[in-house]
Structure formats: structure tokens, C-alpha cells
Amino acid sequence: MFPFLYEWHWDIGHYLFMGALGYASAVIGLGLVYCIGKSIIDTAGEDENAGH
Amino acid sequence: MTTPAIPEGVKRCGSRQFLLWLGVAALVVLWGVYAMYRIWFYGLNQTNMNNAYGFALWIWADLAVIALGGGAFFSGFLAYIIGLKNVKNIINFAVILGVVCYTSALLILGLDVGQPLRGWFIFWHANVHSMLTEVAFCLSVYLGVLIIEFIPVLLENPKIQKVRFFHHLSHNMHEIMAVFAATGVFLSFFHQGSLGGVPGVLYGRPFAFREGLFVWPWTFFLFTWSAAAVGPLFTASMCRLTEAITRKKLVKDDVYHLLAKISGWMLLTYIIAKSIDTIYWATVTAPSMGFALMDFYSNNPLYNIWILVAEIAVCGFLPALILITRKGRENKKLLFGAAILAIIGLLINRWVMVLQVMAAPLMPFQEEWFMYSPAWTEVATSILPIAYGIILISLAYRYLPLFPQEKELNPGN
Numbered sequence: 051m052f053p054f055l056y057e058w059h060w061d062i063g064h065y066l067f068m069g070a071l072g073y074a075s076a077v078i079g080l081g082l083v084y085c086i087g088k089s090i091i092d093t094a095g096e097d098e099n100a101g102h
Numbered sequence: 103m104t105t106p107a108i109p110e111g112v113k114r115c116g117s118r119q120f121l122l123w124l125g126v127a128a129l130v131v132l133w134g135v136y137a138m139y140r141i142w143f144y145g146l147n148q149t150n151m152n153n154a155y156g157f158a159l160w161i162w163a164d165l166a167v168i169a170l171g172g173g174a175f176f177s178g179f180l181a182y183i184i185g186l187k188n189v190k191n192i193i194n195f196a197v198i199l200g201v202v203c204y205t206s207a208l209l210i211l212g213l214d215v216g217q218p219l220r221g222w223f224i225f226w227h228a229n230v231h232s233m234l235t236e237v238a239f240c241l242s243v244y245l246g247v248l249i250i251e252f253i254p255v256l257l258e259n260p261k262i263q264k265v266r267f268f269h270h271l272s273h274n275m276h277e278i279m280a281v282f283a284a285t286g287v288f289l290s291f292f293h294q295g296s297l298g299g300v301p302g303v304l305y306g307r308p309f310a311f312r313e314g315l316f317v318w319p320w321t322f323f324l325f326t327w328s329a330a331a332v333g334p335l336f337t338a339s340m341c342r343l344t345e346a347i348t349r350k351k352l353v354k355d356d357v358y359h360l361l362a363k364i365s366g367w368m369l370l371t372y373i374i375a376k377s378i379d380t381i382y383w384a385t386v387t388a389p390s391m392g393f394a395l396m397d398f399y400s401n402n403p404l405y406n407i408w409i410l411v412a413e414i415a416v417c418g419f420l421p422a423l424i425l426i427t428r429k430g431r432e433n434k435k436l437l438f439g440a441a442i443l444a445i446i447g448l449l450i451n452r453w454v455m456v457l458q459v460m461a462a463p464l465m466p467f468q469e470e471w472f473m474y475s476p477a478w479t480e481v482a483t484s485i486l487p488i489a490y491g492i493i494l495i496s497l498a499y500r501y502l503p504l505f506p507q508e509k510e511l512n513p514g515n
Contacts, residue, residue: 051225051226051227051228055226055227057227057228063230063231064230066230067228067230067235067236067239068228068230070239070292071239071243074243074285074288074289075243077281077285078243078246078247078250078282078285081250081278081281081282082250084274084278085271085274085275085277085278086271088270088274089267089270089271089273089274090267092270092274093266093267093270096266096270
């Protein structure tokens with residue numbers, strides 16, 4: 051649920067619920083992006099080394 | 103048999119034998135899928151649910167698999183956060199079991215909601231006052247965490263490892279697994295707890311209602327604690343069963359002993375807390391609503407006081423006392439006997455908190471109990487997760503290096 055939806059209220063319940071969901075999702079999402087990004091860099095680095 | 107897709111240094115059965123094994127489980131899955139089709143297509147009149155039983159057999163199955171799947175989050179906590187190296191020898195298997203349990207739990211919820219195509223409403227139009235919303239959030243996101251924990255295991259397949267990107271991805275995911283595991287522990291704590299939080303708002307059901315701390319009834323903590331205590335025992339028992347079926351030793355005994363010791367102490371503290379909760383409920387909460395303890399354990403054909411004795415004494419204190427002693431842990435029969443008792447105790451607890459709650463009288467003057475027997479559709483959909491689990495675990499065992507100690511323990515295969 052996002053603040054632009056009609057059910058949204060600016061209250062503690064929404065902050066806690068949606069904040070916790072957003073927090074957990076962000077940690078997982080950022081962790082995955084880091085792993086995929088680093089793997090792309092590692093693979094590219096390996097290819098470069100093989101080329102030399 | 104060895105093929106390029108089978109991990110190096112281990113032997114597996116022939117393809118024909120394997121397909122036959124999968125075929126038997128697939129038949130049970132098909133039975134469950136047919137029952138699901140009938141329920142989704144024709145509606146809940148295909149079940150024996152009625153006005154008294156809004157929760158059916160599959161809700162018990164749902165709570166049971168979620169609790170037993172707790173082995174994944176607690177093993178992850180022990181392996182990645184506490185840093186117990188021995189637990190890493192069984193963590194892959196715990197993760198697979200977790201994936202099986204949590205995908206089954208979501209499947210059952212999809213069945214219970216009745217309109218799975220509207221499943222996204224729970225996120226988009228979230229009711230922040232509903233514990234079901236919290237459970238749905240945590241279950242879905244935690245399943246995501248489990249799948250992330252499962253991906254590196256999947257990428258360890260020899261064929262997949264040949265692709266360099268996947269090789270690096272597997273390595274990099276292992277590197278930050280503690281972050282994912284910590285998120286998983288956070289999510290598990292809240293969804294296990296929220297399932298136990300339901301009795302805190304069941305003011306109209308004296309058998310279930312519990313008081314507690316602020317907005318959390320004591321059952322909030324008891325549910326989380328029991329899942330953390332029994333989950334690893336379930337993982338160990340399933341691993342032992344896999345050993346018996348494959349006739350191979352897959353993990354060293356010290357892994358079992360460690361899990362049993364931790365679970366034993368967790369189980370003992372849990373069952374003491376559960377006993378205190380039960381005594382307070384029986385002597386203060388229920389009497390304040392006009393009920394005596396035995397009102398909930400008499401005048402019906404199924405639920406008598408022995409169900410309470412079985413849950414707390416036979417399947418609670420007894421296995422806990424076996425598991426905390428070195429002699430108990432070192433005797434395999436005692437160890438796994440105690441583990442099975444603890445699992446049965448957990449299943450009884452969830453049964454009581456789902457189905458006995460629905461059966462028990464609501465008013466002090468009400469004598470009749472609402473008895474219920476599930477329809478075949480409910481049985482089929484509740485058994486489906488077991489057959490599906492057999493298929494997924496069999497495939498994972500065959501093609502993935504689930505057990506790091508397998509090669510060492512079976513040198514001649």
C-alpha cells in the first residue's frame with residue numbers, strides 16, 4: 051500500500067506496518083542488487099584477465 | 103549412477119528407479135491438485151466447513167508446516183549469525199525443508215482465500231489492524247528470503263557452475279548470507295508470533311483467549327519459541343529419514359547432537375512457559391469467563407484431558423528431558439524418538455489452537471460441542487504438501503550438493 055492510495059492514513063499503524071515491510075524488502079532487494087552487480091563485475095574482470 | 107548433472111563424488115540411483123519414486127508422489131500431488139481445482143471452481147461447499155468451522159483442516163496443516171519450517175530460520179540464525187560451523191553441514195537441507203514448508207503454507211492460504219487472483223489485494227489494500235496482514239507480509243517476504251538462501255545451493259549444481267556468472271553469484275550470495283538470514287529471523291519472529299497472537303483477540307472464545315504483554319498475548323511468544331525449538335528437530339528427523347531411505351550417512355552424529363542439545367533446552371524452557379500459561383489460563387482467565395477447566399475437556403467424544411497431558415507431559419517435558427541429557431542424545435533411538443514426540447507435541451498444540459478452539463462451547467450454559475470431520479478435499483489438500491515435499495527434496499538430493507559431509511562419510515558410495 052502506498053500513500054497515494056485512498057486507504058492510506060498518516061498514522062503510527064501505517065508507519066509501523068508499511069515501514070517494516072519496506073525495510074525488509076529494501077534490505078533483501080539491495081542485497082540481491084549487490085550480489086548480482088558484484089557477480090557481473092567479477093565475471094567481466096575474469097574475462098578481461100583471460101584476454102591479456 | 104553418475105551423470106554430469108549429479109554432484110561429483112556421490113552416487114545416486116538409476117533414472118528409472120528415481121522416476122518411479124517420483125511418480126508415486128506425483129499421483130498424490132495430482133489428487134491434491136484435483137481437490138484444489140474443485141474447491142476453487144465450485145467453492146467452499148466442497149469442504150465440510152460450516153458456520154462453526156471457519157477454519158478447516160488445512161489451516162491446521164498451514165500452522166503446522168509454518169511451525170515445522172521454523173527449522174530453516176532457526177538453523178540459519180545458528181549458522182550465519184551465531185556462527186555455529188557444525189550447523190552449516192545441515193543448513194542446505196534445512197533451507198530446502200523451509201522452502202517446501204513455506205510454499206505449501208502460501209499455497210494453502212491461496213486455497214483458503216478462495217480467490218488467489220486477488221492475493222495481491224492484501225499488499226495493495228493492506229488492513230494494518232489485521233494480524234493476517236502481518237502474517238501474509240512476513241510469510242511472503244520470508245519465502246523470498248528462503249528462495250534467496252536456496253539459490254546458491256541450486257547454483258552449486260555442476261552443470262550450472264560451469265557458467266562463470268553463476269559461479270560468482272553463488273559465491274557472492276554466500277558472502278552476505280548473514281544479512282539475508284538476519285532478515286529471515288526478523289520476519290519469522292513476527293509471523294510465527296502473529297499466528298500465536300490470534301488468541302489475544304479471541305475474546306468470544308474462552309478456550310483460546312489469552313492475556314499477555316501490551317498487545318501481545320503470551321501465545322505470541324510461545325508460538326515463536328515452539329517453532330524455534332521443534333523446527334531443528336524436524337530438520338534432523340527428516341535428514342535421518344533421508345539417510346534411512348538412501349541407506350547412506352549424510353551428516354555426522356555431532357551435527358545431530360548439537361541440534362538436539364539446543365532444541366532440548368529450547369523445548370524445556372518453552373514447555374515450562376507453556377505450563378505456566380496453561381495454569382494461569384485454567385485458574386484465572388477461563389474462570390473469569392464463567393468456565394472451569396474440565397468444561398473444555400468433557401462432554402464430547404474427542405477432546406478429553408489426555409490431549410493436554412499428551413501435549414505438555416508426554417510430548418513436551420519427556421522429550422525435552424531426554425534431549426538435554428548427554429546419554430539421551432547419544433542413543434540414536436532415544437534421540438529420534440524424542441524428536442518425533444516433540445514434533446507430535448507441536449502438531450497437537452496447533453491442532454488444539456485451531457480445531458479444538460472451534461469445537462469448544464462458547465457460553466457457560468452451552469453444553470453441545472461442535473464436532474467436525476474433514477471432507478476428502480480437505481484431506482487431499484492437506485496431504486499435498488507432503489507429496490510435493492518428497493518430490494522437491496528428492497530432486498534436490500539427486501542434483502544438488504545438499505550435504506557437504508556426504509562424500510567423506512561414504513567413501514566407497
